[in-house]
Amino acid sequence: MASEEKRIEDELSYPILLSERVRSAVDEAESFKLECSEVGKQVDRLSQMLRTVVRFATTAPFLYERPIRRIVAEVSKNLERALTLVRKCKRQSVLRRVVTITSAHDFRKLFNFLESSVGDMKWLLSIFDPDSGGNNGIVLSLAPIASNDPILSWVWSFIATIQMGQLPDRVEAANELASLAQDNDRNKKIIVDEGGVSPLLKLLKEGSSPDAQIAAATALYNLASDQEKVRTIVNEVGVPAIVLVLGDSPMKVQSRVATLVARMAEHDSVAQEDFARENVIRPLVTLLSFETFVEDRKIELGKQSIHSLVQINKEMEKSTLTKSKPSSNSRESNFTPYSNSYSSSSYAYYAEGSSRGGHNHRKERENEKPHVKLQLKVSCAEALWMLARGSVLNSRRITETKGLLCLAKLVEKEQGELQFNCLMTIMEITVAAESNADLRRAAFKTNSPAAKAVVDQLLRLIKDVDSPTLQIPAIRSVGSLARTFPARETWVIGPLVTQLSHKNLDMATEAAISLGKFACPDNFLCMEHSKTIIEFNAIPPLMKLLRGNEHSQLHGLTLLCYLALHSGNTNALEPTRVLTALEGADRSALPQHPKLRELVAKAIYHLNLYHTGGHSQRLTYVP
Structure with a gap:
């Protein structure tokens, strides 16, 4: 921990000072002059490379320090060995020479150590120089210090590229980390331990390109496989960044980020609470409700008079301009009894939410392919499911955003994974309501259209659908x-x-x-x-x-x-x-x-x- 607290310049100054001391000791050597001269040449090379690293460290806007600290610490050990051995070759008494016997074998061992340090420094310098990487700026060679664990060299190289490389290289490096993390838990641990989470969050938050954000979100998703690793993402202030990206990004990015939210909420209750605190539920419900009520609205509009349409437009404009958050009681009064049509104020709420949740990409979203829209809804429903699981507070927040009505509508209209995820979200909300009388009274009172819509769909599944996968959650929900x-x-x-x-x-x-x-x-x-x-x-x-x-x-x-x-x-x-x-x-x-x-x-x-x-x-x- 002490070395981690030092500035990187201070870390580098010590081996440079050691190299100067070795050079002085070489000049004073009386025995093994040829070997000492060769040591001096190796140390000069190391000194030159160390000074080059110092220049990079002081000028680079973003610096990945982890491999520098590890390699510089090993170089310092080898320079200390060199200083100790060369000093033994200084003129001294006969008795001293007998006690401290120096042999050619000692120098051969030292040469091996110094050559490894030179190799490590060459590898380190190649990270700072994209042109020497050989593969679009990503260094795939192995540092001698990590010869017994090649994954470590690759992880260092990929993280350094994400932090310091050009955009195409950063995207490729993030994809490579995602692939490594998918392979096994040991790779995940190395990536997290070597500081890979922070650069990935930075890449995700920058919004430099959708491909970069998707690559970063995928890598973080693959890393977030247990509570410890999810907690690392949380501690790196990852939750606000993830919520920010979810709120205003292209649909493909939102889909991947929603999946990340689900994964993190599934494995860590702290992440679950932090996401709710950052108000992630509102954009999730907004994205889930996208185009859900369009057909119902068309039917309703087709039955309205011109005067009614003018009034509805005024209500929608007024709702869009209103920024204050209404209370749960006032929101309940916006509903008409459940049927195939919905009140104008409810529709206005969703229209407002759709424009709020990513207005910069609204046209792109409307023109997106159907399977992309479907995948986004699947991901959002899964995220709501994991956020609601075991949480009365989050369940209440979902019902306060009128998420129940949206979930009921999707259970009615959709099939497959989206229907299942929506049903499981409803089940978690009903379980929470079973244990909390306030939530039960607020969200499932008998005159609530949303509650009636939910119960109607639960009973429809129980009676008309021959699928235990769907019927069992529906039965549990009704019991709750x-x-x-x-x-x-x-x-x-x-x-x-x-x-x-x-x-x-x-x-x-x-x-x-x-x-x-x-x-x-x-x-x-x-x-x-x-x-x-x-x-x-x-x-x-x-x-x-x-x-x-x-x-x-x-x-x-x-x-x-x-x-x-x-x-x-x-x-x-x-x-x-x-x-x-x-x-x-x-x-x-x-x-x-x-x-x-x-x-x-x-x-x-x-x-x-x-x-x-x-x-x-x-x-x-x-x-």
Whole structure:
């Protein structure tokens, strides 16, 4: 750390001083004069190259210091060896010469050390001189100091080129680093340890060319494979730079940067928080909503009178000019009930956001190829998914930007990766809402068009799409929202009960988990929901679920207990059959789940108490 704190000029002054001392010692040598003379020649070459490096160091606007410090430290060690050996050849007493025996072998070893230092300095100088690189300015030769690890030489060369080279060479070097980082974790560690993150961020932020930004973003993406490396990018003040580029860049660049945001948020909660603090969610939602509402707007405009169109234009102009951020309550009032058309103020919001998020490239974006537009949306949806995962605050921010309505629309219209990423974002938001009553009330109140649009699409996936990959997240989302549905919303429960008999055991188990959230005591309407679940004939498929694996048994048994406790005196529960099932439940799982054991005991006690003809001797419960 001490050497890192010194100025590079101070680092270079020490070996230059050593070389002068060696030259003086060579002039004073009395023995091995030929060998000492050869040492002097090697040291003179090193001294000349060191002085050349000093000139570069003091004049270059940007200097990559890492290889300089490593190589200069090794040169200094070898110059110290030379000084020690040459001084032994100075005139001295017979006794001193006997004690300090110098041999030709010592000089041969020293020559090897000095030749390595000369090779290192030649390599170092080639980095500063693009014309000597031999491959478009990138030095691909190996420094002797890194002969046992050629990757180190390449990393040094690529980083130096990114920091000090011409634009085409910088792009190529960034691509080379991206390729190295993709190969293995060791390469990633070398790149990070040798200071590669800062030059890549600089290249990304400069905006010198889209190719350069894409190369830099790709390299950073490949590096950001774990928390430690992501934290390095964060510590290099990378988050503000990334958000800045995302806000105003060509679409291809935005797509790659959005993927980088997703990768960093996935691996590090600090990055996740920093991105939200830098307000990355708004441009992501804006880019995701690009052209999403165009067709709906055309339909709506086609039905308007001339007077209405004039009024809408005035509203859009007023919305665009307004810079103050509205409160969440005022934003909610902008919506009309969910249908295939949207209010003028909502459309104005998206129009304003589209012009804000990269106005310099708006025309380029409109003329971009469809697959590029699609990839951008896929990347933005993935970024929102990772930002929302496990974060109540970020989930709230997405809902405050009216992201829910956009996500619901894309789940309805799109397929493949974009649909899946949007659905997973919705799932993370609903999970956050399940754990936070304020978010649940703000984003999923019953009169919210955005919330209704989301629920409509979740139920459509559960009922009409034969894909567990999509249905399971949809089922989880509905379960997370269980406490938001009033008792009269029985249409939400029916599709979940249907999935209890699904041939895919995971699907059936997820349905049981979600229904359990409707029927559990934490739900204020658990009595009403339990009766509705029973009325939808949930008991027969639930009995079959008890014959599945341990996971399905656990959740099936939990739901069955809730239904038994909250069913009242109705015989629709088939109390005798349920009591038999509870008593015959696999006892091997109960000792591992004491809460479930207690729940089963309560359910059996309740059935014995309220339904005549039932009896139990295997489990007892004393309230």
